[in-house]
Amino acid sequence: MIRPGQRFRNHLDDHLVHLHKNLYISPxxxxxxxxxxxxxxxxxxxxxxxxxQRYQASGNRKRAIFHYKQVLKTYPSPFYSAANRAIYELENSHTALMETAAAAEAGHARKPILPPFMKTLLIVLFIVNLMLLTLFFGDKAIGTTVSRLMKWGTGSSVTYETVDVPYIMYISPDTAKSDLESTLHKKALELSDDLPDQNIMIYGLAATSRGDIGKTVLLTNDEMMKSAFVIAEYHPATDSTVKIRFLNPQYSQHQPQSALGANFVRTALESYRSDHGYLPSSLEELFQSYPDNYISFIPLEAVSGSADISPIYDGTGGGFTILPQRC
Structure with missing residues (x-):
């Protein structure tokens, strides 16, 4: 989907539905x-x-019937029969429930003054009273008798103190959230194999150098925690799930910015190859006079804010490209 006014397609829009004006929402x-x-x-x-359906599942019968009746006003529709059947089931179940309640109330009215349960309870209380009288007036004191008959047990409550083991993990800002969640989950399980009784904490930081991507080291500086945009926590001794929390809103900004910049250059390269049958030997060949120009600028890299292009990766920011030689 390409929004009005956009030149290039944004892959994030494939998961959104245009509802109203500038309102896009996920289903x-x-x-x-x-x-x-x-x-x-x-x-x-x-x-x-x-x-x-949602109100019916939550037990709100009145609201469920209201929405089902709204469906019946739009005949014909694919949901007409299902809504009509749901109304019938809700009303019949409610009627049956009311009849059952009325029958139960009528049955209670005809019950005897002293039900069997109360009779049994009175018999038990009578027997207990006889036992107490025997203990009071017997040969031995009641305290000695109770101590001899009953050995009171002592329960226990055990608490294991745990130590948080914090790590930092460098992650590319262009990583999709689904891949990021899978990576953090896998890394937490690996670290817990060596520390099964400890609480594993992984703080995800945006990598500024491609050589740091995927690197996981112990956290030695608490200030680095403030730069984390995601946290993964796992304590296998008490919880079987890896808890992942996204913190830094800049992560959601870097990802679409980097993706748009990359798609912008890829589109220009694909257009050049479509026209000439091969890729340019350098990006400078894309900056030509009209009508042979394909792009007019290189987008800024989201993390470093640089638009420099290098044929090799040197970790200083910007972008790098390796174009094949012409045949």
Whole structure:
């Protein structure tokens, strides 16, 4: 999907739905159907049916029936029959429940004054009282008798103190979140193999040098924790899950910026190859006079803010490219 006014396609937009004006939302948003009704179509049969299902699952019968009835107002629709059937089931189940409650109340009214449970309870209390009388008036004192008959046990509560073992892991800002989550999960499991009784903490930092990407070392400077944009925590002795939290909002900015810059240059290179049958020997060949120009500038690299191009990676920022020689 290419938004109005955009020149190039953004791969992030493939997971969004255009609802209203500048409102783009993911279908996985818990409030997606609420927003569809509010901003797009207040009579949407699909949105009302999905909301009816949600309220029915949460036990809110009144709201569920309301949304199902809204679906019936948009006949014909793919959700008409399902909504009608859901209303029928909800109303019948409610009627059956009311009848059962009424029958139960009527049954309670006809019950005897003293139910069997109370009779059993009175018999047990009578036997207990006889035992107490025997203990009081027997040959031995009650304290001695109870001590001899019952050995009181002592419970225990055990707490294991753990030590946090912090690490830092350098991650490329261009890494997709799904790949990042998988990488942190795998690394936490690897580190816990050597420290099964410790609490593993991994602080993810944006790598400024390609040689640092994937490097994981012990945290020696607490100030570096402030630069972390994601934290992974794992304590296998008490929890079987790796908890991952994203902290720094700049991560979500770097990723689309880097991706857009890379796609901008890739598009120019692909256009050059389509016209000439081969890639340029250098990027300078893309900067020609009109109409032979393909790009007019090199986008800034998101982390370093540099637009310098080098044929080799030197870790100073910007971008680097290796173009094949012409045949």
């Amino acid at each position: 996985s948003d818990p409030m997606y159907y609420d927003k569809v009704i509010r901003y797009v179509d207040p009579n949407s049969p699909e949105a009302h049916y999905k909301l009816g």
